Amino acid sequence: MIKRLAVIGVGLIGGSLARALRAADAVGEIIGCGRSIENLELALELGVIDDYARDPADAVADADMVFIAVPLGAIAGVFAQIKERLPAHAVVTDGGSVKGSVLVDAHRVFGRVPPWLVPGHPIAGTERSGVSSSFPELYQNRRVILTPVPETDPWAVARVRAMWEQVGSEVTEMSVKHHDEVLAATSHLPHMLAFCLVDRLARMQSHDDIFRYAAGGFRDFTRIASSSPEMWRDICLANADALSAMLGCFGDEIRELANTIDSADAEGLLALFERARASRERYVDGLEPSSGGESGMLG
Numbered sequence: 001m002i003k004r005l006a007v008i009g010v011g012l013i014g015g016s017l018a019r020a021l022r023a024a025d026a027v028g029e030i031i032g033c034g035r036s037i038e039n040l041e042l043a044l045e046l047g048v049i050d051d052y053a054r055d056p057a058d059a060v061a062d063a064d065m066v067f068i069a070v071p072l073g074a075i076a077g078v079f080a081q082i083k084e085r086l087p088a089h090a091v092v093t094d095g096g097s098v099k100g101s102v103l104v105d106a107h108r109v110f111g112r113v114p115p116w117l118v119p120g121h122p123i124a125g126t127e128r129s130g131v132s133s134s135f136p137e138l139y140q141n142r143r144v145i146l147t148p149v150p151e152t153d154p155w156a157v158a159r160v161r162a163m164w165e166q167v168g169s170e171v172t173e174m175s176v177k178h179h180d181e182v183l184a185a186t187s188h189l190p191h192m193l194a195f196c197l198v199d200r201l202a203r204m205q206s207h208d209d210i211f212r213y214a215a216g217g218f219r220d221f222t223r224i225a226s227s228s229p230e231m232w233r234d235i236c237l238a239n240a241d242a243l244s245a246m247l248g249c250f251g252d253e254i255r256e257l258a259n260t261i262d263s264a265d266a267e268g269l270l271a272l273f274e275r276a277r278a279s280r281e282r283y284v285d286g287l288e289p290s291s292g293g294e295s296g297m298l299g
Contacts, residue, residue, distance in 0.1 A: 003029070005028075005066075006066045007033065007067050009070040010039060010048065010052075012134050013138075015043060016134040019048055021163070024166045031050065031051050060087070061085050064087070065093075066090055066091070068095070072096050072097070079108075079109040083109060091118060092116055097187065098238040113151040118156050120146045125138070139167045143172060146173045147174060180242050189243065191227065195232070198225045
């Protein structure tokens, strides 16, 4: 049981964790904190939080668990604000999509990685934001990655692991570097592709017809381009090295595909598409590679 949870950033991610812990009867009191008084008032009205504070230092007073769910660029500021008020028994974790930058911020503010800090990342979310979009089932059957470092207290890791497991998540651990490389490939790169595709098509002369006749595949792929621009700006800057490397690799792949199409290499195209389909069915859908046949979808 978490006696007092402080949620810094009561939006989709922070609000959903608060709702989920309350639904699991795993938390006593929930204190919210954020920049928007309107959002905090709504969170209070919806029963997501029990009270709120405008200052993170006030929010963490007497808390035994602190969840930081603000954009990556704001985490250092939160660390600085809670530094002098954080109770000795409290554990702090976060939901940031890049873990290397969180450690850099910790060193900058505390001069080290404090033993009570457990960097974490729930692999969950939608393109919506704000507490009104939060829901208690967001983390059920979703993965949460923890990236403790040698300085991290095992007791703190155990408490954060237990918190996520209580809301139905599968918790795994990996190194900070590996996490940032994996997320650059599986999350950050797809978001960049969606943003760039929508932006490029919007600047074409015939963009009205392009968007008017967009089919389901286009809508599904570009849905994530509705995500928070502020959040994705911070992610790009925080994970620049790994993301730039992935963009470079994908650029090479696109150029190779363009050459294959330009040379009318039918066999090369078929081989690429079959490899990609088999890989997705195996690694994403958890299916055995299909034996062939049409998908029943029109492109």
